[in-house]
Amino acid sequence: MTDEGDALLVEPDRRDPGTGLRAVLVDDTAEIRMLVKLALTNAGIEIVAEAANGEVGVEQVRLHQPDVVVLDVAMPIMDGIEALPLIRAHAPGVRVVMLSGFPASMMGDASEQAGADAFVEKGHLDLLVRTVLRVCTPKPVDAR
Amino acid sequence: MTYDAPAGSLGSLGAHVRRAASGPGWWSRWLLPCLLVAGAYWLGARAGLSLALVKDQVTPLWPPTGIALAGLWWTRGRAWPGVLVGAFAVNAPLGPTLLAASVIAVGNTAAPLVAYRVLVVLNFRAEMGRFRDAVVLVGGAAMAAMTVSATVGASTLVLLGPADSFVTVWWVWWTGDAMGVLVVAPLLLLVSQPALWKGQRSGFVLEALVALVVAAGLTVAVFGLIPGQPLFALFPVLVWAALRFQLAGAALVACIVIVIATTFAARASGPFAGLGVLDAMARLQVFNACVAITSYLLAALTAERVAAREALVAASVELEGRVAARTADLSSMVDRLERSEYRAEQAQALAHIGSWDWDIAADQVLWSEELFRLFGMEPHPGPVAYPDFLGVLHPEDRDRVHAAVEGAYGSGEPFVVEHRVLHTDGSVHWILGRGHVLRDGHGAPVRMVGTAQDMDERRAAEGVAAQLRQVADRRRQALELNDQVAQGLSVASYALTLGQTDVASGAVASTLTTVQQMVATLWGEHAEGSQPQAGDLRRAVPAQVSPTGDQLADPAATGWR
Numbered sequence: 106m107t108d109e110g111d112a113l114l115v116e117p118d119r120r121d122p123g124t125g126l127r128a129v130l131v132d133d134t135a136e137i138r139m140l141v142k143l144a145l146t147n148a149g150i151e152i153v154a155e156a157a158n159g160e161v162g163v164e165q166v167r168l169h170q171p172d173v174v175v176l177d178v179a180m181p182i183m184d185g186i187e188a189l190p191l192i193r194a195h196a197p198g199v200r201v202v203m204l205s206g207f208p209a210s211m212m213g214d215a216s217e218q219a220g221a222d223a224f225v226e227k228g229h230l231d232l233l234v235r236t237v238l239r240v241c242t243p244k245p246v247d248a249r
Numbered sequence: 250m251t252y253d254a255p256a257g258s259l260g261s262l263g264a265h266v267r268r269a270a271s272g273p274g275w276w277s278r279w280l281l282p283c284l285l286v287a288g289a290y291w292l293g294a295r296a297g298l299s300l301a302l303v304k305d306q307v308t309p310l311w312p313p314t315g316i317a318l319a320g321l322w323w324t325r326g327r328a329w330p331g332v333l334v335g336a337f338a339v340n341a342p343l344g345p346t347l348l349a350a351s352v353i354a355v356g357n358t359a360a361p362l363v364a365y366r367v368l369v370v371l372n373f374r375a376e377m378g379r380f381r382d383a384v385v386l387v388g389g390a391a392m393a394a395m396t397v398s399a400t401v402g403a404s405t406l407v408l409l410g411p412a413d414s415f416v417t418v419w420w421v422w423w424t425g426d427a428m429g430v431l432v433v434a435p436l437l438l439l440v441s442q443p444a445l446w447k448g449q450r451s452g453f454v455l456e457a458l459v460a461l462v463v464a465a466g467l468t469v470a471v472f473g474l475i476p477g478q479p480l481f482a483l484f485p486v487l488v489w490a491a492l493r494f495q496l497a498g499a500a501l502v503a504c505i506v507i508v509i510a511t512t513f514a515a516r517a518s519g520p521f522a523g524l525g526v527l528d529a530m531a532r533l534q535v536f537n538a539c540v541a542i543t544s545y546l547l548a549a550l551t552a553e554r555v556a557a558r559e560a561l562v563a564a565s566v567e568l569e570g571r572v573a574a575r576t577a578d579l580s581s582m583v584d585r586l587e588r589s590e591y592r593a594e595q596a597q598a599l600a601h602i603g604s605w606d607w608d609i610a611a612d613q614v615l616w617s618e619e620l621f622r623l624f625g626m627e628p629h630p631g632p633v634a635y636p637d638f639l640g641v642l643h644p645e646d647r648d649r650v651h652a653a654v655e656g657a658y659g660s661g662e663p664f665v666v667e668h669r670v671l672h673t674d675g676s677v678h679w680i681l682g683r684g685h686v687l688r689d690g691h692g693a694p695v696r697m698v699g700t701a702q703d704m705d706e707r708r709a710a711e712g713v714a715a716q717l718r719q720v721a722d723r724r725r726q727a728l729e730l731n732d733q734v735a736q737g738l739s740v741a742s743y744a745l746t747l748g749q750t751d752v753a754s755g756a757v758a759s760t761l762t763t764v765q766q767m768v769a770t771l772w773g774e775h776a777e778g779s780q781p782q783a784g785d786l787r788r789a790v791p792a793q794v795s796p797t798g799d800q801l802a803d804p805a806a807t808g809w810r
Contacts, residue, residue, distance in 0.1 A: 134736045136756060140743035179731050206735025207727075227739035230746040 124149040126241050129169055131155070131162030131188070132177035132204065141175060141204075141233065148234045159183030159191075167195035173241055175233070176221070178205035178212055189219045200240040204233065279324075283331030286320035289313075290335025293433070297425070298339075300515040309533050310511040311425035313339065314398070315433025317361035318368075318390060322375065322438060326365055333358040349409040356401025360426060364394035375438040377496045378556055383549035387542055391430040399423035417527050424534040431541040432507050435500040457498055460490050464502040468509040472519040480520065480536060487540060491547035495555070499548035507537045594618050601703035605633075605684075609694050614638065623680060623701055625672030643669035643677060650682065658694060661686050667704060679704035726771065733763040 156162035293312035336354035403419035603620025613632035646668035657664035684699025737760030744753035
């Protein structure tokens, strides 16, 4: 955890007035959604929609066409791994950050194979915020 | 009464004549045989009269009686008129009167008819293969029946004619007729038995001819040439003929000897020189009777023995045939059994199922090859003792298996028991044993049969399945941990990061409760609901909450503010 990260998250005065990024948050745990939404909002990312399972998440992504999706892996009805290709199909170019209570050693490969841009273990909120910002930053290859 | 039935009853003679005269082919069935018999009778009489001792009418050998008996035998009694005609034709010229000749002819016809009836009634067989045939011919047909003609003839000659000694005439008549039956009848009867002649080797026939010539020459020599007339010297030839050629040879040789002896007696030469008629007659007839009876009895006994031996040989051949057939049956049965056993063994090997068969009475247990393999033993065909079987079992399973077998034996219910066997290499293998008792008709246990099935593969499969279930359980538990614990702690972590301590505290408390419930559940799953025992909770390493133990002592190191 770095100072810069802490400042980004907890100090409203240092809050980025707006990155212009729009995000959809998909997680079955209401508290997680609430806290992640708070953190991302503080970081200047607008949460345009939330969903408690993969199926609703896919629908929200299709409706809102966000820049980024924070997608939990283990969920009822449709899990994150199932939802990911559908999200890609409905929103080409969307960035997807997988979020899971499972360790990266267990779910990281599966997530990336499924087409995720990044995988973040739960419990590291600053890492999640930085990862979301990172995947949304245009890469040199994209800028060319 | 028909012609086919044994005939000869004097009371039905008229019926015979009428039926014979009116039937089809009557001349060939009746007239011709009658004429032939009459002719032969007359010829035989001429030969016999050449040997007459009394009044040119009574001879010591009267061949016509034998001819008459043979004729009656062949025609089943139908030819009796031929006998009557022949006898009358022979006696009429001899006198003394026509009446006397007629009476004598009737007597001479009646005697062979009686003899024929005796033969039929006493079940005589013309091939004379049995001892009783010789006895019946000698005693019944010759000696007994000929008293009829002797009595009628002697009475007639004494009452109506020239003879004055009834006894002498009766005696000569009787012996002459009896000798005619003894000498001529067998010869003629044997001629009609082609089986006696066919199929004989030429050497055998030559030997028979030699025997005849020797017998004739020796008889002439004994009676006429050798001083002291050693009659007993003839018996070896008679015995030879009887033993070698049976009835045919015996009859022929006896006939020749008797004819020659009678010829000497008729000429009062040889041993009969200087004797009175009665004396010579008595000597001759005793001699002739000895010759005939010796020959026939010996021949009949020999024939009987030969027949018995042939029957024995035939029985032995038949027995050998049966044994061979039975052996072939058994052999093919054994073949089939072996093939079926081979297939069963193959099937057992493929299925990893062995079988056993306990013969309770013999107390022997036979094992299939696969059973030996399953029990880690070298297969052998001999029986396996029950203690040896128990010895291969895993010590912990021995009592259980023994109890199952005993229980099945006692109750008659099949048993199923899963147990381990200990191979000599120390490996342990699982077996599923089954068995049941076979009982006889009275319900007594006769055999116990059973199978042993290799359970290693099933056990291994069950092990894999259990591992798979365990993996699935672990995954389920991992998901639960993720859902209940990781999520709760993530909430707490996020809340602390965002300074929301109330939320963090609530999340931690809720998570702790969840964790306690999960631990209790997990413990119950693996300890089957029992409470932890002393020592169960001994830990491998001390409980550690922070990544390093000293972090709590130095709050600055936690990085939390």
